[in-house]
Amino acid sequence: MSENVAEILTSGVKLTDAALERLLPGADTLPHSIHRAMRHSTFAGGKRLRPILVIESARMVAHGKLPEGIADLGSVIEMLHTYSLIHDDLPALDNDDLRRGQPTCHVAFGEAMAILAGDALQTLAYQTLSQLPGDPARVIEVIREISFATGTGVGGKLPPGMIGGQVMDIEAEGQKPTAELVEAIHRAKTGALITISIVAGGIHAGATAAQTAHLRSFGEKAGLAFQIVDDVLDVTQSSEELGKTAGKDTASDKATWPAVFGIEASVEQAASLIADAFAELDSFGASAEPLKSIARYLVERKH
């Protein structure tokens, strides 16, 4: 990791954690149990990659400045990510007892509280969005973009978002994964939230419609590349290196990129997607370097 990347990551984590600490009700706020459950999962060692993308996208659009409220916007994405993980981990879904080496929310607080803590993190995300500073029309645009990116897809007019991807993944279990299916699941289940991190950060920083279109295209390509790298690491790394149960995706016959294309081709495709993604940032010139270096780090990481 270059010094530059390490600095961006460290400062992004610090900004995000301070905002989350302020935005989440305290562990001693009534009713206690749910606030403790929400904090347990929110402060369980997440890398804050999505908030960092929000922050760096905004910084790029604003020529190096950090727009007011940007850490709150990053925290919103982290709340939505955390709520989806809490619900994904439930016995009725992936039935995971551990995440990042810690007991999952339902193991620590019971299933009822885990369901409600996930619900409440989604609600808190919109509470936070509704209090963002800035032009109200732009705040509503951010709310609209985020709600669509995390939904199921509406009326067939939009690609499914995060929940839609989760459902496609469940529906696909036991089927032989095809390239088309795996790509659709990845784009929805994980890609949509990565993309919206970059798009929302840009819109909040004042991006023009043309800039937003480039950011969206960058996010879609980079988001798919990140997920391909995740899939590859799941196959090639040991559990110890990954910090979670390796090979779980393969073992449970989940739709993954290497299962369809093999490892070597997957690595090549991730590299090619990132090159295409970088081309989308040409018009931002040198301001794009920090965001590019983070993206490069994410596809080149080994764990």
Place this chain on the structure above:
Amino acid sequence: MSENVAEILTSGVKLTDAALERLLPGADTLPHSIHRAMRHSTFAGGKRLRPILVIESARMVAHGKLPEGIADLGSVIEMLHTYSLIHDDLPALDNDDLRRGQPTCHVAFGEAMAILAGDALQTLAYQTLSQLPGDPARVIEVIREISFATGTGVGGKLPPGMIGGQVMDIEAEGQKPTAELVEAIHRAKTGALITISIVAGGIHAGATAAQTAHLRSFGEKAGLAFQIVDDVLDVTQSSEELGKTAGKDTASDKATWPAVFGIEASVEQAASLIADAFAELDSFGASAEPLKSIARYLVERKH
């Protein structure tokens, strides 16, 4: 039921159902399973009381006119109500197999899909809010009010909303219910969504800050009265009359109004709360009659 009330209910149900039909993805929209699960619970015979309160509150503020988008706003409240019912019914929470005589969402579609369908209805509520017509600052105010009314309470500064009430109810199980506890649970678990129906309808229709304060106070008092009547009916009516398992609250030692005050005093308190609530609407003059007649019907109903 007077002819007038019957007309208001019928037209409110019609407006709401048409909006929900348009706003929910079709049963044949991919991914199928979740959209079918969302529709199953949304169109399971709900009385649409909350959307009707949204509509009638707006009509009162707008002197008899229906503001553009009001049925969508009513549908948002119904989506949030439905999501909370789907999650409440889950085995880890109330473990209910039937609601309004139909299989609950997890019985019909499995637990995983019920969890995700609840999540997606909450998301769809905010998608819909982000597309409401009108002044953006006022739309954000509505989003802020609704998100706080359905949350857990933040930083101790605000009373808990819907999820907070659900948690308080869970935490109270096995404890002897006190008057203070039962009131706090009712105000949060069911009162907050009733109140916000009336407040949001009014804000969307252009209510002044003073009018909004009266609407909030009306909603808090009337909402508590409705819940007391619900509690009383649960004790006094047979299962057949209620269309659900009667006496369930008592049997499971839940915090209810008659358990603390007895039936007779509960009935008197509901009547007294409604009288106080009506006084909050004095400044609206004759325009308040439809909303009052709905509130009167709700506390005088026998099932």
